Amino acid sequence: SLALCVALSFAVGSVLSAIAGYVGMWVAVRSNVRVASAATRSFQEAVLVGLRAGAFSGILVVAMVLLGIITLLFTVRMIVPAHLHQMPFLLVGYSFGASFVALFAQLGGGIYTKAADVGADMVGKVESDIPEDDPRNPAVVADLVGDNVGDCAGRGADLFESIAGEILAAMILGGGLSRHLPPDGQAGFVLFPLAIHAMDLVVSGVGIIMTEVPKGAKASNVDPMEVLKSGYKISVGMAAVGIVVLCRLLLYCEAYPAAWLHFAACGLLGLATAFVFILLTQYYTDFNFPPVKQIAQASVTGHGTNVIAGMAVGMRATAAPAGVIGAVLLMSYKLGRSAFGGAAGAGLFGTAVATMGMLSTVAFVLAMDVFGPITDNAGGIVEMSEQPEHVRDITDTLDAVGNTTKAITKGFSVGSASLACFLLFSAFLDEVAEIAGRKVEAVDLATPEVFLGGFAGATLVFYFSGQCMTAVGSAAQEVVKNVRDQFRERPGIMNGSQKPDYTSCVSIVTQAALREMIQPGLIAALVPLLTGAFFRATSGGDDPLIGAKAIAGFLMFATCSGVLFAIFLNTAGGAWDNAKKYIEKGVHGGKGSSAHKAAVTGDTVGDPCKDTAGPSLHVLIKLLSTITLVCTPLFVGESHSR
Numbered sequence: 001s002l003a004l005c006v007a008l009s010f011a012v013g014s015v016l017s018a019i020a021g022y023v024g025m026w027v028a029v030r031s032n033v034r035v036a037s038a039a040t041r042s043f044q045e046a047v048l049v050g051l052r053a054g055a056f057s058g059i060l061v062v063a064m065v066l067l068g069i070i071t072l073l074f075t076v077r078m079i080v081p082a083h084l085h086q087m088p089f090l091l092v093g094y095s096f097g098a099s100f101v102a103l104f105a106q107l108g109g110g111i112y113t114k115a116a117d118v119g120a121d122m123v124g125k126v127e128s129d130i131p132e133d134d135p136r137n138p139a140v141v142a143d144l145v146g147d148n149v150g151d152c153a154g155r156g157a158d159l160f161e162s163i164a165g166e167i168l169a170a171m172i173l174g175g176g177l178s179r180h181l182p183p184d185g186q187a188g189f190v191l192f193p194l195a196i197h198a199m200d201l202v203v204s205g206v207g208i209i210m211t212e213v214p215k216g217a218k219a220s221n222v223d224p225m226e227v228l229k230s231g232y233k234i235s236v237g238m239a240a241v242g243i244v245v246l247c248r249l250l251l252y253c254e255a256y257p258a259a260w261l262h263f264a265a266c267g268l269l270g271l272a273t274a275f276v277f278i279l280l281t282q283y284y285t286d287f288n289f290p291p292v293k294q295i296a297q298a299s300v301t302g303h304g305t306n307v308i309a310g311m312a313v314g315m316r317a318t319a320a321p322a323g324v325i326g327a328v329l330l331m332s333y334k335l336g337r338s339a340f341g342g343a344a345g346a347g348l349f350g351t352a353v354a355t356m357g358m359l360s361t362v363a364f365v366l367a368m369d370v371f372g373p374i375t376d377n378a379g380g381i382v383e384m385s386e387q388p389e390h391v392r393d394i395t396d397t398l399d400a401v402g403n404t405t406k407a408i409t410k411g412f413s414v415g416s417a418s419l420a421c422f423l424l425f426s427a428f429l430d431e432v433a434e435i436a437g438r439k440v441e442a443v444d445l446a447t448p449e450v451f452l453g454g455f456a457g458a459t460l461v462f463y464f465s466g467q468c469m470t471a472v473g474s475a476a477q478e479v480v481k482n483v484r485d486q487f488r489e490r491p492g493i494m495n496g497s498q499k500p501d502y503t504s505c506v507s508i509v510t511q512a513a514l515r516e517m518i519q520p521g522l523i524a525a526l527v528p529l530l531t532g533a534f535f536r537a538t539s540g541g542d543d544p545l546i547g548a549k550a551i552a553g554f555l556m557f558a559t560c561s562g563v564l565f566a567i568f569l570n571t572a573g574g575a576w577d578n579a580k581k582y583i584e585k586g587v588h589g590g591k592g593s594s595a596h597k598a599a600v601t602g603d604t605v606g607d608p609c610k611d612t613a614g615p616s617l618h619v620l621i622k623l624l625s626t627i628t629l630v631c632t633p634l635f636v637g638e639s640h641s642r
Contacts, residue, residue, distance in 0.1 A: 005076050006093035006630060013097030013164060016068045017157045021105040024057045024156030024370060028148045032377035039378060039394040040387060044213040046394055047224050050371045050378070050402075051231075055208040058366030059201055061156050065163045066197055068094060084190050088171035089431070095168050095424075096630045098161035099623040102154075104521055106619050107468065109154035110612030112513035113146025114472045116505065117607050119479025125600050128487065128494075129592060133380035136493050138486045138500035139479050142509050144380045149513075150611050151373035151406060158619055159366050159409075162416055165622050166359055167193040169423035170352035176430055177345045181253050188250030189349070195250060196267075196356045199242040204363035207235030224401040225286065228371070229278075232364055236275055239360045243267035247353075259346075262339035266332040266350040270357025270419075273328045274365070274412060277321065281411035284317040285574035286404045287582035291317075295579035299598040300588050306602040310579070314572025314609075318564045321411065325418050325563070328354055348426045355419040362416075369409035372402030400581040407574035407610070413618045414566045421559045424625035428555065431632045432548045440545060443552040449535045453550030456531050457558030457624070460523070461565055464620055465613040467520040472608035475512035479505055520616070528554055528624050532635035544637025551628050551635050559621050566617035573610020576602040 031053030038045040069091065076082075076090050120139035124130050133140055174189035181189070211231025214222060247264035283289045287296070291313045298309035329351055336350015337343065379395035433439045445451050482504055492498030531554055536547025543549070580599040588595040628635075 002080070002090065005079055005090040008075070008079075008093070009072050009091045010093035010097035010630075012068050012072060013094035013161075014101045016064050017098040017101040017160050018105070020061045020064055020160040021101070021153035021157035023060055024152035025148045027053055027057045028152040028370060028374050028377065031374050033381055035374055035378035035398075036381040036385075036387075036395065039382060039391050039398075043218055043222070043394050043397075044215065046375075046378070046398060047213050047227055048211070050375050050398060051208060051211060051228065051367060053374055054367035054370030055205070055363070057152065057156060057370045058363040059205060061160050061366060062163060062197055062200055062204075062363045065160055065167065066194060069164070069167060069194065084175070084187055086175065088168055088175055088190065089434070091168055092626065092629050095161065095165040096623075096626040098157070098164045099619060099626045100525070102157035102161040103524060103616065103619045103623050104517055105157035106150075106154035107520055107612070107616045108513045108517040109146075109150035110468065110608070110616060111471045111475060111516050112509045113143075113150030114607045114612050115475030115479055115509045115512055116142035116146040118472065118476040118604050119483060119505070121600055121604050122476070122480055123483040123487070126597055131383065131591070133383035135384040136496070136500065138483050138493075138502060139505040140380065140384070141502040142479070142505040144377050145506060146509065147373040147376050152370055154615060155366070155369050155409060155413075158413060158615060159362060161619065161622060162413060162420060163197065163359060163362060165424060165626060166355050166416065166420040167197065169420060169427045170349075170356060172427045172430060173345070173349045173352050173423060177340075177343075177349050180343070180345075181255065185253040188252075192246065192250045193352070193356055195246050196243070196360055199239065199246060200360050200363050203235045203238040203242060204361055204367070206238060207231045207361070207364050208367055210234050223288070224398055225282065225404055228368055228401070228405065232278070232361065232368070235361045235364045236271060239271055240268055243271065243357055243360060256340055259339035262335045263350060263353045266335050266353040267357035267360070269328055269332055269335070270354035271360055273324060273354070273415065274358045274361060276324055277411050277415045278408050280317075280320050280324070281408045281571070281574075282404055284313060284571045285407040285578055287400065287578045292575050292578045292582060295575055295602065296582045296588060296595070296599065299579065299583060299595040299602065302594075303598045303601040306576075306579070306598045307605055310572050310576040310602050310606060313575045314568040317571035318567045321415060321567050322564060325415060329419065329422060348423070351419065352423050355416065355423060358416050358419060362412075365409055365412050368405040372406035375399050375402040396581070396584070400578060403574055403577050403581065407570060410570040410574075410610070410615055410618070411567065413615070414563055414570065417618045417622055418559065418563045421555070421621055421625050424622070424629060425552070425555050425559070428625065428629050428632065429552065431629055432545065432636060435633055435636050436545060436548075440548065440552070443549050443556070445553065447546075447549065449539050449546050449550045450553040453531055453535065454553035454557035456527065457554035457556070458561040460527050461558055461562045461617065461620070464520055464524060465565065465569070465617060467523065468613040468616050469608050471512070471516035471520070472612050475509055475516060478508045478512065482508060524620050524623055525627060528628050529631055529634060532628070532631075536635055536637060540637040547635035547637070548632065555625060555628060558624050562617050562621040566614050566621075569609040569614035569617070573606035573614065576606030577610070579603075
């Protein structure tokens with residue numbers, strides 16, 4: 001029965017994650033032409049059409065997560081007559097299935113979009129001096145399609161599995177805590193995560209509807225990012241009230257009458273963290289702030305200094321988010337623990353509530369994310385249809401903001417991933433205790449097997465990232481060769497007397513994405529299983545739990561190194577991209593200058609960082625947590641199993 005439940009939930013999670021990615025892409029390809037059309041009429045209309053198109057995708061993703069879990073709760077109850085607090089353990093396959101599909105969606109989409117983008121930029125802008133999204137570039141259609149494949153399909157699946165993993169981990173921790181409470185107060189702790197995300201649909205929807213651009217606004221005097229943030233602030237304010245109300249309704253118990261206040265504080269802490277992450281990411285990736293301007297200034301002296309400056313910005317950008325994550329984890333744990341008189345389980349549930357607070361406006365954040373590729377594609381349509389300069393100025397402004405919103409979502413995603421992984425790590429230890437019949441009292445890093453397991457986890461993060469970058473590089477080389485060949489064999493392309501063969505570039509990147517994503521995906525799935533099974537087989541005679549402890553070390557090291565490396569890759573890539581956009585606005589010589597060419601090189605380096613390796617790491621660290629949670633019996637020795 002357990003195997004059937006896990007298999008069923010895995011299948012449902014996989015299918016819904018795939019649908020989430022497909023819906024994101026389906027919406028984007030039907031919306032970008034509408035944004036391009038709106039840009040010919042007004043800046044105000046273009047902003048609102050782009051945001052509301054993204055909102056459709058964001059709200060649908062959150063709704064599908066809830067629908068899947070609620071449906072499984074009813075279905076699994078008919079297969080296994082378990083208590084409510086035991087039900088989440090039967091649904092762990094849902095998160096694993098979502099993570100597994102999201103990895104391939106994000107990885108394959110990232111390889112597709114960046115191979116096309118790098119190839120188009122290197123030959124088009126650097127070698128041939130033609131504008132971005134120029135229809136004479138044979139790789140331009142593949143580049144525009146890639147924005148939808150990577151940024152919409154990949155991110156939709158990514159956030160779907162983030163929300164699914166966080167909900168199930170919180171339900172497991174809430175179920176464990178509720179066993180110590182009277183029967184009438186148990187259900188609230190298990191169902192609280194579902195209630196938070198149901199509230200998210202309402203508050204994000206209202207925030208999106210109330211987002212308004214001032215009448216008569218122009219791209220030159222209104223920052224679209226501030227417009228989007230004004231709507232987000234409305235959602236945050238409503239979410240803050242909703243979190244307090246839901247904590248009082250679902251987490252109040254007579255034995256601990258003040259406990260709900262502690263958990264409400266944890267939720268508000270998580271909500272504040274989400275807003276802080278948005279501000280931090282905007283600071284490091286928006287060209288209105290010093291870090292991006294420093295990269296643009298470094299471009300004046302050449303390609304190498306641009307790359308050095310971008311890497312430095314990415315490295316510096318890891319400090320503040322890491323500090324915020326650490327502070328929130330510790331504070332929410334202490335607040336939760338004090339709610340139940342020092343119970344460790346309450347501390348863990350406090351971190352779960354903080355994570356839910358952070359994700360309580362995720363539908364709005366996903367709407368802002370999908371806004372990015374939609375406006376990027378709209379700019380491409382405007383360029384290819386040879387619209388007037390003022391229309392391209394509008395789409396360029398929205399595209400630059402879209403780069404920032406995409407970077408914000410990646411920062412938001414990696415922040416929520418780090419908190420969710422802490423919950424999944426705790427759920428993993430609970431699962432080990434359930435199977436072994438005794439708790440894992442400590443994970444001792446001085447034990448060689450535990451340390452080596454951790455070392456393997458950190459190594460996997462860097463090796464996996466290298467595989468992603470290699471995949472983009474090799475596919476981009478094929479695109480570059482194809483574009484050069486077309487320019488040489490069809491000289492009429494440049495004067496418009498001959499048409500490029502767009503199909504060949506689309507075919508190259510499609511085949512490359514399908515081929516190159518297999519090896520990194522297999523490595524991500526097999527390495528944790530082999531590591532735990534190896535240490536159980538070689539050292540299980542001395543300690544039957546050594547395999548599980550080694551995997552605990554593996555998860556700790558992989559999560560820490562993965563979070564920091566993902567922040568570095570995402571921020572550096574976004575900053576390089578917007579440094580190029582900043583120069584294209586006329587600074588340091590503008591388009592075609594030596595500084596612009598150096599900035600294009602930096603953008604080319606940053607492309608696979610921010611759109612392939614970085615986002616794939618978000619999924620990787622959650623996949624490691626979910627796959628080990630599902631496969632826990634492989635790591636526990638038989639002498640202690642029940």
